[in-house]
Amino acid sequence: MNSKNLGLNTICTHVGEVEDKQFKGAISPLYMSSSYAFEDVEVKRYPRYFNTPNQQALCKKIAMLEKSENALIFGSGMAAVSTTMLALLHKGDHVVLPQTLYGGTYNFVVEEFHKFGIEYSFAEGFSEADFAEKIQSNTKVIFVETPSNPLMRITDLEMIARLAKNHGLVSMIDNTFATPINQTPADYGIDIMIHSATKYMGGHSDICAGAVAASEEHIKTIWNLAKNLGGSLSDYAVWLLERSMKTMAIRVKAQNKNAKKVAKWLEKHALVNKVYYPGLKTHPEYAIAKKQMRGYTGMLSFEINESYDVQGFLRSLQMIKPSMSLAGVESTILSPAKTSHGLLSPEDRIKQNISDGLLRLSVGIEDIEDIKADLEQAFKAILKLKK
Structure with a gap:
């Protein structure tokens, strides 16, 4: 060859x-x-x-x-x-x-x-x-x-x-x-x-x-x-x-596909203030991403309105694992303020626009409807907590 x-x-x-x-x-x-x-x-x-x-x-x-x-x-x-x-x-x-x-x-x-x-x-x-x-x-x-x-x-x-x-x-x-x-x-x-x-x-x-x-x-x-x-x-x-x-290309392409669908779905959700995903046309550098990327990655972040219980949302997830790392075949989620950027001072986190309501979601290869269903039931759970 x-x-x-x-x-x-x-x-x-x-x-x-x-x-x-x-x-x-x-x-x-x-x-x-x-x-x-x-x-x-x-x-x-x-x-x-x-x-x-x-x-x-x-x-x-x-x-x-x-x-x-x-x-x-x-x-x-x-x-x-x-x-x-x-x-x-x-x-x-x-x-x-x-x-x-x-x-x-x-x-x-x-x-x-x-x-x-x-x-x-x-x-x-x-x-x-x-x-x-x-x-x-x-x-x-x-x-x-x-x-x-x-x-x-x-x-x-x-x-x-x-x-x-x-x-x-x-x-x-x-x-x-x-x-x-x-x-x-x-x-x-x-x-x-x-x-x-x-x-x-x-x-x-x-x-x-x-x-x-x-x-x-x-x-x-x-x-x-x-x-x-x-x-x-x-x-x-x-x-x-x-x-x-050996399976990286297959896994990554599946995660790309799922992440884009989840990002579009979250962008329309009433409890989400903002979604960060380069595959969305609303992303500030969408044109650059489209030029230099073949796929937009399986990673995204989103901000939950901080008037809701963000930690309650994480605890309510049933399939998606609140976990420290990312990019596995299973979907995982974390709070950057408490994990990946926990070593930064509050002032430095503010400089980087990392709020306490920000969550980073690593989208896995599960069926897309199951991923969305787990997120939705967690959203419903924090709605009940607020009442």
Whole structure:
């Protein structure tokens, strides 16, 4: 097969497999060894060096999906984010990021960067001017997250790549919410793609992992630090992740379809003040999302009128699970103010427009009528509570 012309489902299923040369099994064998020979071998393998057979094979799949030369797998999304940033930023350097940012990334920046002498600025909007005005003489990186967590704001990737190249900067994106199924930032000139592979890549709420895809040059730079920080992933988790990614394209497309229907339904609901979903024509960056995304993701957020019992709504759900993470085959929901952005101060949450009534819904693959029915019975429950 010509790997350059493979479809997404074929890449997910076949690229990055470890060939079972001994028994000819249909799936990748699992190599659990933490100790490999160093004499008379082409590769001196060690798990912390990210080069065991299962690690290297999975990286091929991720790199091809992201249209990159290479990739690395980490023990968590934040291990991928922190290692990549610290590998590209040094004392005296500066990075530009969006104000609306995943709470873990935001907390990492504001809590840790000053210890390394790294400076940062947050763009207050999403236009080219918003990012450009924050660029300084010592800026080295522009980091974006699109769709953003949890308000689903969209950043124009072509604009970010152009801005970065015009100023000699490295562009990075957290591509977790979109996945390479819905969006391939390399098509628009973005240099480095980062994922919490815990989410859609894993897809079954049973793996914690992270990933970075980029050019060989950038991956070498990141690897030089990664091997010292030791954020590698166990081979069993790598094997599980490779298995899970075989169905990623199918799962994500089903979740996209369900999420768009739920978003349209919620937009008309009397108890909902606002719905945040890039696939809605009312979304402020709908035109950009339509241009650069093949699907609009299975994630959405919505605000319940705070005169109602938001926690009562969560407790009333019967099928949809109030749960900390996202992107599993099952629908889950959480309050960003209490979980993903709980590390932020109330003032910082206000800056990001994260209210106590905001709920983030990860739409699963259940039948759409069952998802809507569970939401509706929870809405009815809080109506009764108010009476």
